[in-house]
Amino acid sequence: MKFDLSQAEENYLKAIYSIGIDTGKSVNTNQIALMMKTKASSVTDMVKKLSDKGLVEHKKYKGTILTRKGESIAVNTLRSHRLWECFLVDTLQFNWDEVHDIAEQMEHIKSDSLVDRLDQFLSFPSYDPHGDPIPDKNGVIKHHKNVMLSSVVAGDSCIVIGVKDSSSSFLKFLDNASIRLGNEIKVVTVEDFDQSMQIEIENKMITVSYQISKNLYVKK
Amino acid sequence: MKFDLSQAEENYLKAIYSIGIDTGKSVNTNQIALMMKTKASSVTDMVKKLSDKGLVEHKKYKGTILTRKGESIAVNTLRSHRLWECFLVDTLQFNWDEVHDIAEQMEHIKSDSLVDRLDQFLSFPSYDPHGDPIPDKNGVIKHHKNVMLSSVVAGDSCIVIGVKDSSSSFLKFLDNASIRLGNEIKVVTVEDFDQSMQIEIENKMITVSYQISKNLYVKK
DNA sequence: TAAAATTTTTAGACAAGTCTAAAAATTATT
DNA sequence: AATAATTTTTAGACTTGTCTAAAAATTTTA
Ligand SMILES: [Mn+2]
Ligand SMILES: [Mn+2]
Ligand SMILES: [Mn+2]
Ligand SMILES: [Mn+2]
Numbered sequence: 136m137k138f139d140l141s142q143a144e145e146n147y148l149k150a151i152y153s154i155g156i157d158t159g160k161s162v163n164t165n166q167i168a169l170m171m172k173t174k175a176s177s178v179t180d181m182v183k184k185l186s187d188k189g190l191v192e193h194k195k196y197k198g199t200i201l202t203r204k205g206e207s208i209a210v211n212t213l214r215s216h217r218l219w220e221c222f223l224v225d226t227l228q229f230n231w232d233e234v235h236d237i238a239e240q241m242e243h244i245k246s247d248s249l250v251d252r253l254d255q256f257l258s259f260p261s262y263d264p265h266g267d268p269i270p271d272k273n274g275v276i277k278h279h280k281n282v283m284l285s286s287v288v289a290g291d292s293c294i295v296i297g298v299k300d301s302s303s304s305f306l307k308f309l310d311n312a313s314i315r316l317g318n319e320i321k322v323v324t325v326e327d328f329d330q331s332m333q334i335e336i337e338n339k340m341i342t343v344s345y346q347i348s349k350n351l352y353v354k355k
Numbered sequence: 356m357k358f359d360l361s362q363a364e365e366n367y368l369k370a371i372y373s374i375g376i377d378t379g380k381s382v383n384t385n386q387i388a389l390m391m392k393t394k395a396s397s398v399t400d401m402v403k404k405l406s407d408k409g410l411v412e413h414k415k416y417k418g419t420i421l422t423r424k425g426e427s428i429a430v431n432t433l434r435s436h437r438l439w440e441c442f443l444v445d446t447l448q449f450n451w452d453e454v455h456d457i458a459e460q461m462e463h464i465k466s467d468s469l470v471d472r473l474d475q476f477l478s479f480p481s482y483d484p485h486g487d488p489i490p491d492k493n494g495v496i497k498h499h500k501n502v503m504l505s506s507v508v509a510g511d512s513c514i515v516i517g518v519k520d521s522s523s524s525f526l527k528f529l530d531n532a533s534i535r536l537g538n539e540i541k542v543v544t545v546e547d548f549d550q551s552m553q554i555e556i557e558n559k560m561i562t563v564s565y566q567i568s569k570n571l572y573v574k575k
Numbered sequence: 576t577a578a579a580a581t582t583t584t585t586a587g588a589c590a591a592g593t594c595t596a597a598a599a600a601t602t603a604t605t
Numbered sequence: 606a607a608t609a610a611t612t613t614t615t616a617g618a619c620t621t622g623t624c625t626a627a628a629a630a631t632t633t634t635a
Contacts, residue, residue: 164584165583176624177623180621196631197631228472237464237469252447253447363593383612385611385612395612399614400593401592404591415600416600578635579632579634580634584630586625588625590621591621594617599612599613604608605608
């Protein structure tokens with residue numbers, strides 16, 4: 136069966152996928168509504184439609200999970216989104232804070248070979264500009280384990296490998312603070328009261344709030 | 356006033372623009388319906404909406420013309436379409452018969468600088484893969500004069516500079532016959548009965564029907 | 576475990592874009 | 606100029622995706 140989904144349907148599948156990855160369990164209607172910036176009643180309607188198409192399984196008042204087929208579509212859409220973000224940054228020289236909304240549109244372009252050709256043109260990148268892993272042609276995706284800067288203890292060092300929040304305001308803050316993917320961060324002190332951290336990056340000492348540190352993926 | 360039009364609205368403006376360019380006069384409802392592959396009643400509805408937005412002027416039962424603003428949007432959409440076609444052929448190595456439907460989607464991506472950055476990346480091309488002129492950043496477009504192969508007389512030679520029909524079947528036929536943009540064609544004989552031509556191209560003699568010859572733009 | 580709070584679903588409405596069928600206006604034909 | 610043919614518009618309906626308000630189910634709290 137060949138599917139041609141609307142942009143709305145693809146966006147819902149992506150949302151259900153990403154909530155499911157984070158939580159493991161089946162996904163609540165309200166969580167989807169929150170992520171999609173819409174109302175619970177709209178979610179109920181859409182989930183019903185996706186269920187009719189065999190893309191999710193839904194138990195009334197219980198929750199929603201993707202079927203194998205639904206997950207495959209979600210992952211393909213993510214692949215498309217992240218490859219277009221690479222294109223926008225690497226090829227068209229956009230800044231990493233400018234590309235999300237554009238990729239949000241481009242991910243829905245329908246074509247049999249477009250995304251694979253783009254992948255080839257970009258030399259098969261593994262990560263998008265925000266450090267998120269790019270699924271391969273077969274939908275295989277390597278999740279990097281979720282170690283946040285907030286969990287690093289005073290005295291330890293780590294490397295920035297990704298951002299959890301891709302909002303323009305957060306990314307602009309990072310630019311300003313010289314916090315970029317690949318940079319080393321040394322945690323100097325952690326404030327007991329509000330979890331704020333003094334960190335050393337690019338030979339400068341700065342203070343970052345918990346809000347910041349819990350949105351940065353790092354590795355040892 | 357900043358406009359954010361739907362894909363349908365942009366497609367209608369493009370259709371009205373291209374019919375207007377060919378005919379000069381104001382555009383009939385049925386002509387639009389034919390080009391948009393829709394019904395006259397749908398056109399009436401949409402024309403009313405575009406008129407309310409100040410993008411077309413419409414006189415009941417008489418016809419429709421683009422306003423300055425409407426024409427500007429149509430030309431920008433055309434620019435986007437043709438630049439994406441260049442990208443698909445030049446950068447992603449699609450064949451010229453594969454790109455129209457994809458560009459038909461990509462032309463609608465909303466972003467302030469995307470198309471201009473794409474233009475720069477492609478080194479400001481003047482023509483798309485089908486020989487159609489690409490409007491510049493300011494919407495200035497050079498129409499090449501419409502000389503068709505069908506109007507070339509026996510004994511004369513010309514260069515292929517564009518195709519009027521961009522359908523995949525026509526373009527595949529041209530590929531097969533080695534008829535490509537830039538190639539020279541010598542018209543050897545023209546059949547009085549059905550206007551079919553014997554032509555010499557790439558040192559081969561072939562016969563092309565009037566259907567073919569009236570869809571090829573040429574220059575001396 | 577019964578009442579209260581929360582979550583989810585249902586019911587009914589709306590805008591965009593499309594369609595069919597019928598009415599109205601225009602153009603062509605006699 | 607009257608009739609016929611064609612074009613265009615109107616009227617009403619349908620689909621998709623959304624919303625608000627109210628009802629129903631579930632979970633929390635006391
Ligand atoms: Mn999207
Ligand atoms: Mn990203
Ligand atoms: Mn289009
Ligand atoms: Mn073209």
